Amino acid sequence: MAVGARSGTEEPEEPAGSGESSQAAASGGPARSVGPGQPAGPGQPPGPGVSMDKEQSGDEEESGSVKKGKKPRAFWKELPILIGIALVLALVIKTFLVQAFSIPSDSMQDTLQRGDRVLVDKLTPWFGSEPERGEVVVFHDPGGWLNEVSTPEPNALQQVLSFIGLMPSAEEKDLIKRVIAVGGDTVECHGNGPVKVNGTPLKEDSYLFPGNTPCGDKNIDKLTVPKGSIWVMGDHRQDSLDSRYHTNLKGNGTVETKQVVGRAFTIAWPINRWSWLSVPDTFDQPALNKAMAATPAALGFAGAVPIVLWRRRRRAARAEAQTSD
Numbered sequence: 001m002a003v004g005a006r007s008g009t010e011e012p013e014e015p016a017g018s019g020e021s022s023q024a025a026a027s028g029g030p031a032r033s034v035g036p037g038q039p040a041g042p043g044q045p046p047g048p049g050v051s052m053d054k055e056q057s058g059d060e061e062e063s064g065s066v067k068k069g070k071k072p073r074a075f076w077k078e079l080p081i082l083i084g085i086a087l088v089l090a091l092v093i094k095t096f097l098v099q100a101f102s103i104p105s106d107s108m109q110d111t112l113q114r115g116d117r118v119l120v121d122k123l124t125p126w127f128g129s130e131p132e133r134g135e136v137v138v139f140h141d142p143g144g145w146l147n148e149v150s151t152p153e154p155n156a157l158q159q160v161l162s163f164i165g166l167m168p169s170a171e172e173k174d175l176i177k178r179v180i181a182v183g184g185d186t187v188e189c190h191g192n193g194p195v196k197v198n199g200t201p202l203k204e205d206s207y208l209f210p211g212n213t214p215c216g217d218k219n220i221d222k223l224t225v226p227k228g229s230i231w232v233m234g235d236h237r238q239d240s241l242d243s244r245y246h247t248n249l250k251g252n253g254t255v256e257t258k259q260v261v262g263r264a265f266t267i268a269w270p271i272n273r274w275s276w277l278s279v280p281d282t283f284d285q286p287a288l289n290k291a292m293a294a295t296p297a298a299l300g301f302a303g304a305v306p307i308v309l310w311r312r313r314r315r316a317a318r319a320e321a322q323t324s325d
Contacts, residue, residue: 107234117269120262131179134283138261141173177232188222189215200287209236218244229254
């Protein structure tokens with residue numbers, strides 16, 4: 001049979017479906033592309049002229065861009081935020097919890113040495129706790145105690161770091177002493193001592209500076225500590241301008257509890273000096289509290305007297321009424 005001639009530019013015609021079958025035969029499966037308007041074959045995504053390889057590459061590019069978008073912020077950018085948070089926390093701790101103080105003198109030897117750093121509890125006073133006998137406390141100058149003492153002027157950096165609590169307090173108008181008597185107590189000391197609180201002698205050998213006498217060179221005439229105040233003395237009695245030397249001032253040398261910053265509870269620096277500042281055993285004597293123990297009994301007796309008198313008058317009135325009947 002004769003076959004008509006074709007131009008060299010024309011492709012030989014193929015029967016319908018032969019192209020797909022040939023591609024399927026070459027690849028061992030159905031064709032991966034879908035022509036316009038043709039339905040997707042089994043396992044193929046819908047959509048005209050979309051290649052699976054292109055879709056996969058597009059997904060990979062998209063996931064890569066997401067990963068790049070979640071790249072962690074540089075540390076130097078977060079550093080100011082971290083510093084700000086640390087400063088706020090330090091300020092809160094210094095204001096409400098704990099504050100560091102530096103010991104500037106020898107008045108508390110040998111318990112505290114010049115240059116020691118102590119931590120002061122500022123939390124418990126917020127809950128109404130008041131100083132107790134034997135505690136070492138930091139307090140503001142009640143007025144006139146430090147007039148004769150020259151204090152170095154801190155520079156601007158020291159003031160800032162002290163304000164936020166990163167350095168010991170730059171406030172040089174603070175003192176540190178031991179509480180000997182509290183409000184309502186009587187205190188006295190003559191000659192070589194001992195110091196007496198509510199008539200009970202204190203045994204101070206455990207904390208008194210070696211070679212010192214309990215009274216030092218200043219006698220204490222019997223004095224009653226006002227309510228809401230404390231009587232304080234340094235452990236180095238011959239080198240401490242404490243309550244004994246300010247009896248001519250308001251309060252007769254006592255310190256109002258509202259002036260107390262807090263109790264020093266530990267030596268934090270230097271490391272080889274680390275220790276707790278505990279209350280000596282001599283302040284645990286029950287006799288020290290006898291005056292306070294007698295107070296409730298006295299108040300109870302005073303309150304009972306009017307009741308007894310009222311009952312006697314009532315009985316007398318009843319007796320008179322029965323007699324008249």
